[in-house]
Amino acid sequence: xxxxxxxxxxxxxxxxxxxxxxxxxxxxxxxxxxxxxxxxxxxxxxxxxxxxxxxxxxxxxxxxxxxxxxxxxxxxxxxxxxxxxxxxxxxxxxxxxxxxxxxxxxxxxxxxxxxxxxxxxxxxxxxxxxxxxxxxxxxxxxxxxxxxxxxxxxxxxxxxxxxxxxxxxxxxxxxxxxxxxxxxxxxxxxxxxxxxxxxxxxxxxxxxxxxxxxxxxxxxxxxxxxxxxxxxxxxxxxxxxxxxxxxxxxxxxxxxxxxxxxxxxxxxxxxxxxxxxxxxxxxxxxxxxxxxxxxxxxxxxxxxxxxxxxxxxxxxxxxxxxxxxxxxxxxxxxxxxxxxxxxxxxxxxxxxxxxxxxxxxxxxxxxxxxxxxxxxxxxxxxxxxxxxxxxxxxxxxxxxxxxxxxxxxxxxxxxxxxxxxxxxxxxxxxxxxxxxxxxxxxxxxxxxxxxxxxxxxxxxxxxxxxx
Numbered sequence: 001x002x003x004x005x006x007x008x009x010x011x012x013x014x015x016x017x018x019x020x021x022x023x024x025x026x027x028x029x030x031x032x033x034x035x036x037x038x039x040x041x042x043x044x045x046x047x048x049x050x051x052x053x054x055x056x057x058x059x060x061x062x063x064x065x066x067x068x069x070x071x072x073x074x075x076x077x078x079x080x081x082x083x084x085x086x087x088x089x090x091x092x093x094x095x096x097x098x099x100x101x102x103x104x105x106x107x108x109x110x111x112x113x114x115x116x117x118x119x120x121x122x123x124x125x126x127x128x129x130x131x132x133x134x135x136x137x138x139x140x141x142x143x144x145x146x147x148x149x150x151x152x153x154x155x156x157x158x159x160x161x162x163x164x165x166x167x168x169x170x171x172x173x174x175x176x177x178x179x180x181x182x183x184x185x186x187x188x189x190x191x192x193x194x195x196x197x198x199x200x201x202x203x204x205x206x207x208x209x210x211x212x213x214x215x216x217x218x219x220x221x222x223x224x225x226x227x228x229x230x231x232x233x234x235x236x237x238x239x240x241x242x243x244x245x246x247x248x249x250x251x252x253x254x255x256x257x258x259x260x261x262x263x264x265x266x267x268x269x270x271x272x273x274x275x276x277x278x279x280x281x282x283x284x285x286x287x288x289x290x291x292x293x294x295x296x297x298x299x300x301x302x303x304x305x306x307x308x309x310x311x312x313x314x315x316x317x318x319x320x321x322x323x324x325x326x327x328x329x330x331x332x333x334x335x336x337x338x339x340x341x342x343x344x345x346x347x348x349x350x351x352x353x354x355x356x357x358x359x360x361x362x363x364x365x366x367x368x369x370x371x372x373x374x375x376x377x378x379x380x381x382x383x384x385x386x387x388x389x390x391x392x393x394x395x396x397x398x399x400x401x402x403x404x405x406x407x408x409x410x411x412x413x414x415x416x417x418x419x420x421x422x423x424x425x426x427x428x429x430x431x432x433x434x435x436x437x438x439x440x441x442x443x444x445x446x447x448x449x450x451x452x453x454x455x456x457x458x459x460x461x462x463x464x465x466x467x
Contacts, residue, residue, distance in 0.1 A: 006142075007064055010129055017125040018054050021118040022047045028113065057086045062271025072130045079123055087115045137169040144209035145173035147202055149226055151182045151192050154240055155214035159187060173206040178219050196222060199229040213239040224401075231396075231403040232322065269443040277445060281380050285371035292368050299330050299365055302356045307334055312369060317386035320409045325378040327386060328369040332357025364458075370412050382448040383411025384436040395429055405436050408443065415439040415447075418454040 026047075058064060061082045091111050136142055146162065148155050155175065162170045175192040176199050177183070182192045194202050202208070211230055215222060223239075230237055269277070300311040313331040316324050333352040353361070360366045373379040379386065384405040387395070396402040416435035439447065 006133065010064060010126070013125040013129050014055070014058065014122060015051065017121040018051050018118070019047055021114065021121045022050055024117050024121075025114040028117075053090075054083075054086065057082055060272035060275050072127055072134075075126055075130055076123055079126065080119065083115060083119060083122075087111060134167050138166045143169050143171050145206045146170045146210045146212055147174050147176055147199070147206060147208045148172055148190075148212050148214055149176045149196065149199070150214040150216065150219070151175050151177040151179075151185060151187070152214065152216050154216070156187050158212055158214050158240065159190065163188065170210060173208060174202055176202060178215065178222060196225055196229060199226065200233065203230070203233045203235055208235060210236045210238065213237065228401065228403075231401070231406075234321065269445075273445050277380065277448065278377075280445075280448075281374050284381055285374040288368065289371045289375075295365065296330075296368055299356075299360060299368075303331055303354075306354050306356045307331075309334075316389060317410070318389050318392045318406060319378050319386060320406060322392075322403070322406050324389060325373065325376075325386075327379070328372055330360055330366040330369060332361050332366050364455075367412055374412065377409075380409040380411045382413060382439075382451050383409050384414050384439065385417060386410035395426075398426060399430060399433060401437065402433060404440065405433070408440055413451060413455040415451055418451055418458060 061078060063078060063082065094111065133142070148158060159172050162168060162172055172188075172190045174194075175182075175185075175187070175190060176194050176196055177185075177192045178196065180195055183194070185192045193205075199211070203211070211226075213223065213226055215226075227237065303311040309331065311331055313329045313333070314326045315329075317327040319325045332354060334354060357366070370379060374381060387405075392403070392406075414436065415438060416432035419435050439451075
């Protein structure tokens with residue numbers, strides 16, 4: 001059962017049981033005659049509205065993420081917490097509606113009967129789906145390959161745990177050892193195929209979805225190398241607790257069927273915040289494009305008068321997970337500025353920048369067209385600035401962890417932009433990288449708003465950087 005199939009099954013289950021819950025509640029409320037009825041309510045429209053309402057709530061709290069071998073208790077706990085909030089929102093809305101229309105309805109408390117019916121059917125449906133998923137995983141459907149880094153007692157204990165707990169959905173596919181003399185050795189039929197420098201190719205060869213790091217304490221210094229090797233791949237990274245002190249503050253403990261593993265640098269932003277962040281991106285970018293339309297027209301006119309060529313500048317940049325997109329800006333340099341020099345960073349007094357370019361850069365007008373990139377989902381309002389593929393490849397060789405910036409959607413503004421100047425040297429890039437990693441590890445809507453307000457301050461006081 002692949003991810004898409006499983007999500008479709010969960011959605012179908014929720015559709016059936018959410019609507020069935022409302023149907024049963026409607027029958028209890030209207031058809032039984034047990035409760036007083038002021039007016040006969042509609043049936044189909046409220047049912048559709050409620051389904052969409054719960055769908056939005058479930059999406060925001062992350063109930064449609066694909067959790068392989070997830071705990072059924074955790075599933076019910078998440079369902080209870082999300083519906084508890086959802087029911088009280090409905091209760092409050094019904095109370096306001098009754099108050100507005102002057103209706104003294106004592107039966108609004110019946111919504112809690114609906115909640116009980118809802119929990120029973122929707123919870124039962126999800127329990128059935130999760131139990132089915134668990135059964136299929138144990139039988140070999142939907143399992144994920146794992147590469148274990150290290151060939152030692154710790155690695156063998158992890159291997160034993162994976163083999164013992166089949167419901168985890170993990171299969172040890174290969175070992176990557178620290179020492180070349182371990183090559184071709186095996187444990188429980190699983191061979192040492194390569195060393196740490198071979199990890200990237202091993203992930204592709206075995207289609208691995210997880211990498212478990214089980215290094216000896218003497219090899220702690222190799223942890224950075226392992227993470228760097230895996231940075232360009234969509235794999236989960238886990239370490240054994242013995243290594244936790246190395247990444248203090250950058251890891252989160254996972255207790256799955258008693259297997260003691262720790263996720264390295266997980267996504268700290270909750271699912272509902274990610275969804276809300278995207279909604280804010282769309283609404284704000286649309287608003288800015290609309291209110292800035294007259295300014296954009298004047299900018300286009302000014303650019304065209306001063307220098308020949310298009311008023312827009314499009315350039316390939318690296319987006320989330322390394323995907324390449326064309327970023328749009330108002331052109332602030334002369335046409336074909338890099339035709340002779342090749343890819344280079346701009347400097348503070350770059351002679352290629354036009355007179356109009358200096359002005360629009362100072363007040364960040366040149367960034368306005370990037371709102372189109374935000375609408376397309378290629379960028380966000382807040383995030384690490386997108387870099388060109390040429391520089392990404394160059395810098396990833398110079399700076400460990402550089403490609404970790406690609407784990408999140410790039411932004412128009414970011415923590416590095418409001419805290420540091422433009423890039424002129426590798427040292428500038430290293431400083432900005434620290435700010436970017438700080439943002440990634442502390443992502444939240446609160447952090448985004450803080451960065452946006454600081455950016456507004458920079459624009460209002462004309463302290464823009466050439467970046």
